[in-house]
Amino acid sequence: MFGFFKKEKKSKPQVQKEVEELSDEEKTVLQASVEELKQALSTSMEEENQAESYEKLGLLQDRLHQxxxxxxSLEKSLELKLSIGDGYKKLMSLYNSKRAEAARNGDDTGIEKYMNKMDDMRQIAKKVTLGG
Structure with a gap:
């Protein structure tokens, strides 16, 4: 009658992964930073500093689409020191992307692998937030 109770059909928005395009100059600077961090990690440093350096390295590698x-690198960071900072968030996002990719490819083993890794990440979050 008046159309008040009709459900509107909404189309699902197309989800597009936004890929950051880097200029050649930005790539060069980021790659130089990656090499610096790798060099620093090859020297002896405290575990906490190593964890931080691996996290920075992983975040840079992600920006370079590596x-x-x-x-x-992000997994190594978490092995050295449990944290739920930027590296944790990025790693969870990367696992989710890998899981989605496996799903698109019909790779059940890949789906299971990354679902398990995401479960492990949730356990890390529990340990960190509960302090145990």
């Missing part, structure tokens, strides 16, 4: 390297 996803697998970023995951490796």
């Amino acid at each position: 996803t697998d390297d970023a995951i490796s």
